[in-house]
Amino acid sequence: MSDRFSYPQALSPEEFRRLGSQVIEIAARHLETVVELPIRPVPPEEVKQQLLEQPLPREGRSPADMLAFLEQNLMPYARGNGHPGYMGWVISPPAHMAILTDLLGAAIDTNCGGGHPAATWLERCAIRWIKALLGYESPDSHGLLVSGGSMANLNAIAAARYAAARRAGWDIRQQGMCGGPDFVLYASRETHSCITKAVELMGMGQKAIRFMDTDEQYRIDLDALETAIAEDIRDGRVPFCIVGNAGTANTGAVDNLAALADICEKHDIWLHVDGSYGAFGVMDPRCADLFAGMDRADSIALDPHKWLSTPFDCGCVLVRDRHILRDCFSLMSPLIRQVGMDTDDLGAQHEYGLELSRSFRALKVWSVLSHxxxxxxxxxxxxxxxxxxxxxxxxxxxxxxxxxxxxxxxxxxxxxxxxxxxxxxxxxxxxxxxxxxxxxxxxxxxxxxxxxxxxxxxxxxxxxxxxxxxxxxxxxxxxxxxxxxxxxxxxx
Amino acid sequence: MSDRFSYPQALSPEEFRRLGSQVIEIAARHLETVVELPIRPVPPEEVKQQLLEQPLPREGRSPADMLAFLEQNLMPYARGNGHPGYMGWVISPPAHMAILTDLLGAAIDTNCGGGHPAATWLERCAIRWIKALLGYESPDSHGLLVSGGSMANLNAIAAARYAAARRAGWDIRQQGMCGGPDFVLYASRETHSCITKAVELMGMGQKAIRFMDTDEQYRIDLDALETAIAEDIRDGRVPFCIVGNAGTANTGAVDNLAALADICEKHDIWLHVDGSYGAFGVMDPRCADLFAGMDRADSIALDPHKWLSTPFDCGCVLVRDRHILRDCFSLMSPLIRQVGMDTDDLGAQHEYGLELSRSFRALKVWSVLSHxxxxxxxxxxxxxxxxxxxxxxxxxxxxxxxxxxxxxxxxxxxxxxxxxxxxxxxxxxxxxxxxxxxxxxxxxxxxxxxxxxxxxxxxxxxxxxxxxxxxxxxxxxxxxxxxxxxxxxxxx
The missing domain is CATH 3.90.1150.170 (Aspartate Aminotransferase, domain 1)
Known part of the structure; x- marks a missing residue:
């Protein structure tokens, strides 16, 4: 066998170690000094041009040169979320052990779509941990790590639609929206825009969303909701999903999830909780009561890359009944199927969502919770x-x-x-x-x-x-x- | 200010350096020895149980203990794609410089949704490089790095639908599928299952796909395609997208993209090229002719995490007319908008796709192409x-x-x-x-x-x-x- 370290994609083990120690040093200095930098430094025009206008490299560039370039032009102009004074949007700083272990994940570079490498078992462990943190542990519950709240909400709403269609005897995967039930989703006006993007992408149109007014605490108005549902049912529409907020990004409002769960139970509607920002707030004993009813949700979207400080990206969707999520997304082909592998009851991760190749997000969750x-x-x-x-x-x-x-x-x-x-x-x-x-x-x-x-x-x-x-x-x-x-x- | 390294999410700079050098050593040993391991090692039952059944940690675990755990239970049981004899699916080994620079990306942990940190400019550079590699450089073209081929194809097909709906005077974002044009998408039977998953998720149903037979080289049958389009138009349906394969995952077949471009031009249909596996094949002079016509596509899906050996995940969607992709996805809200920031003609990255928070995939592309x-x-x-x-x-x-x-x-x-x-x-x-x-x-x-x-x-x-x-x-x-x-x- 030829020397596999002689190819341009490789570094010799000695080079890897030497450059690796430089990388650790650059990262360590960044973490040490980020507090001394402007909180959100804007790259000066010449740095911006440097970054933008690099010619496509015909021949490879030396690693030392590359690291010097990044140290000079990238590291000083980060987004500011590493700084303790950063209070923008919902963006946390990265936990330090997860920064380090991410490198091990990149080194093994496991495609976490399925199969039985160690990463699969670690993902199942991470999902179990997240379920335990949220008290969301009914026997058929399961989850999938995704790229963030937008994907988690999309996955969940797709599952909600699938469940409602199946109950109505409509094969949504085969037939699509046209000719099927006239689905309606309910959410407060304070709901994050990614819910709208998901509904649009799913071919339902914004018209399928009823945005409900909120009370003085920015929580969904329950009376208005009941009225809207009754009207829609009367008019032949099919309420298929209520989105409850477990912490709106705007103000942190937590909808009355228990009341929403009651309404959903009464009308056989899927309760989805968007906890992308706030779900882990349930861990604060002072707030835990606010989240009563979250455990009754059919699905929850949440983001370890927010309150758990994993580096980007790491979102998560949880579902009460994993079979629905799997039936909604699973599509096997002879190319994908691994012959001769014992599959267990949970199947492959890619069957629960859109992504086939999947990055190793579970390592981030494992790292932050372990440390x-x-x-x-x-x-x-x-x-x-x-x-x-x-x-x-x-x-x-x-x-x-x-x-x-x-x-x-x-x-x-x-x-x-x-x-x-x-x-x-x-x-x-x-x-x-x-x-x-x-x-x-x-x-x-x-x-x-x-x-x-x-x-x-x-x-x-x-x-x-x-x-x-x-x-x-x-x-x-x-x-x-x-x-x-x-x-x-x-x-x- | 209190000592910001005393919090459990942090490591002191000395600890970070010490543990960092251990991490580099573990990764280096993995890269050195992966060729000596079984090519796809299956974790023994006791390792599997170790991974699966870890109790949720109440108190933090020591970093040394964590690294020992990963070295013992994770690293030896990777997926095998690091081994030169791995020939499964379309999974490449990770390029070594990108393993190292990923750590710098995790350390700055920039949310690449928008704004003007250095990462934004580096992403624009990476997109320009990819366009140049593919010879896809018309003035309004642009692209977005996404999690992989599944997302890239979804983004592109959504843009195709949006464009066709707008041309038909149908507000798809507001109205959804029902009552609008009866859209049809064409692709060969050899097309990847993620196209079907995308169409299903978009609420169109599998019935919106015409799977065409292939010739003896597994390329789409052009005569059958023309016939199907004519029939659909005659019957009042609206052909909105043809998916051409630039390398099927099954056999590597490259559809006759120039002929597809002609057909699309004739009928005003969006040509989407799925080059998730094969688009970079155009760089091989012996094959370049096969890809003639790819430069005429309205969109291309491709995966740097395949042939460019970036670590997972890194996919990419390119579009000829960026305004369509942006008009299809952009949804600003007062919460998201950054006041007082000069936005330029390209706007924010999140306006071109589903994800709002976005990981720093551009660094992977920059690293592999630079090195x-x-x-x-x-x-x-x-x-x-x-x-x-x-x-x-x-x-x-x-x-x-x-x-x-x-x-x-x-x-x-x-x-x-x-x-x-x-x-x-x-x-x-x-x-x-x-x-x-x-x-x-x-x-x-x-x-x-x-x-x-x-x-x-x-x-x-x-x-x-x-x-x-x-x-x-x-x-x-x-x-x-x-x-x-x-x-x-x-x-x-």
Missing amino acids: VGVEGFRDTISRQNAMAADLADYVEQSDDLELLAPPVLSVVCFRYVPPALHADEERLNALNKDIVVKLQAEGRVYPSSTELEGRFTIRANIFHYAADRSDVDTLIEDVRRYGGELMQGSTP | VGVEGFRDTISRQNAMAADLADYVEQSDDLELLAPPVLSVVCFRYVPPALHADEERLNALNKDIVVKLQAEGRVYPSSTELEGRFTIRANIFHYAADRSDVDTLIEDVRRYGGELMQGSTP
Whole structure:
């Protein structure tokens, strides 16, 4: 056999070790210094051009040169989520052991579509762990690791449609939507846009979604929901899915899942819970009651790459009855089938979703839960939620700040309301938008923004495991400082 | 600020360096020794139980303990694609520099959904490189890195449907399938099952697919296709997409893409090319002509995690007119939008597909192309295709072997035909199946299998960058050896 390390795709073992230690050093320095960098550094124009305009390499480039390029042009211009002051959207920092073990996953590069390599068993273990964390452990339940909340929600809604079609005697896989039941899905207006994208992609159209109003806590209005369902049934439509939010990305609102489960039971509707952001919030004893009923869901979408701090990407869909998910997606062909392999009751992972080749996401879940442990995550999540509650209290007690949504999990929605702008919604919106732009450009902490009932909202998600009281204080200080400066600047 | 390395998600910089060097050592040993392991080791029952039955950790486990666990229970039981004798399905070994740089990607953990971190510019560079490799560079073309061929094909077919609906004045995103045009998609019977899964998920049903027969080279029958299109148009259906294969996974067949492009042009149909396995075959000068017409496609699905040897996962969809893909998928909300950011003409990556949070796949593409270079890949691909052609020649010249499909790219389909079983299809199928089971269980090389016209087929894909003539010889030897033994064993 020729020297298999002489091919350009390979490095000799010595080179691999030498370059590997450089890579570890570059990563370690990044993790050490990320807190000293601007929180969201924008690459200067010349770096941007360097990155964009690299010519397609005809001949291979030296590894040393490559690492120098990345150290100079990539590492300093990351997204900021490694910084404890990062409070944007729902983006966590990566847990350190998972950074390291990802390399082992890349080295074995197992296609986790099926078969019986070690990765398959580790994925089943990871799914069992996630089910246990959520108290979602009925005997036929199962799950699949996917690329994130968008895919998890898509998978779940597809299963919901499949189940409803089958009950109606309609072969949805063969016949598609046309001529079949007129399906309707219900969700609150606060529901994430990926639900809409999923329904659109599934050929149902936005018209298949009834967006329900919410109560003052941004939870789905149950009376309105019951009325809508009754109307749809009366008009011959088929309610097939209710999406309950276990933590909206906007405000952290948790719908009344137990009430939704009752409604679903009554009408034989699939209850899907979108817990992409918030499902792991159930681990915080102070919040656990909010999630009552989640264990009755037919499916749950959740994201280990959010609160569990796995590196991207790692989402997960859980289903109460795995047979439905499998019947919805499984498509074997002579090419795919591995002859002579004993398949067990669970079959291959690819039968539960869209992807055939699959990356080794289970290693990320295993790594973070093994290293941090359940109690470690419980502490983190509880501390973050408590800091959010404290921040909300402080905002409520402050004359120049206004709380725009009740705090539920780690998100706080508020705005700066200087007395001079009292009730001037237009100028308040403009001012708060300018504050966020300033904060994101040069602040010491980094919130994102949203809109709540037409009001521009500063949205801070306390989501870094190392965020502490000082970061929250900095947020308030900077909001007031930029707000004050902007008010002065705008004085006629 | 409290010590941010004291949290359980973190490692101190010293620990990170120390454990990092252990991880590099474990990975290096794996890459060195993978060739000495069984080609597809099955974890023994006690290892399987170890992996499956780990209790959910209440408290964190020590990193040293974790690495020891992985070294013992995970690394030795990978999938085999790291071994040069692995010839199963379409699964490549990982390129070594990409294994290393993946760790840097995990360390910065950039969400590549949008915004202007360095990762965004590197992704645009990677897309430009891929377009250049394929000669697919019209001015409005663009692309998106996705999790693999299944997602790439789904994205492309969704864009095709969107384009056809818009032309028909039908708002598919709002209205869905029902009441709209009766869409039809055409593809050869040899097309990958993920196309069917995509069409099903999109609510069109399998009935929306016309599977066309193939010619003796397993390419789509163009006359049958023209007839089917004419019939469908006559009957009021709307042909919206033709899927051309640029290398079927079964046999490597490349449809006549130029003829398909002509047909599409004539009837205003979207031409989608599924090049998940084979698109990079265009880099082999001996094969380039086969791909004529690929540059006229409206979309192409391809997989850097196949022939470019990136670690999982990395697929890609390219489109000729990026506006269509964006109009099909883009859904902005106040929560998602980043205020005050200058957006350029291309917008955010998440607007081109389903995923909002996205992993940093561009780093994989950048790493393999930077290290290996275009000429390095051209050599690899050309050598693999040439070895496949030589193997096919040898099979054709051998009385006890039968070639079941003409060799096109790196796949060879054949079977063992001992004179005693001449024309006994049933026993030939059983025998060849047993040969594959034996080979996969204990052979020195590892083919997979498929069916071609009812005949059980040994399918060898010469896809490891370090595969050489000795591996091909071993395949033939082992097929004959196991075939002979099985024949002897079955003698009454």
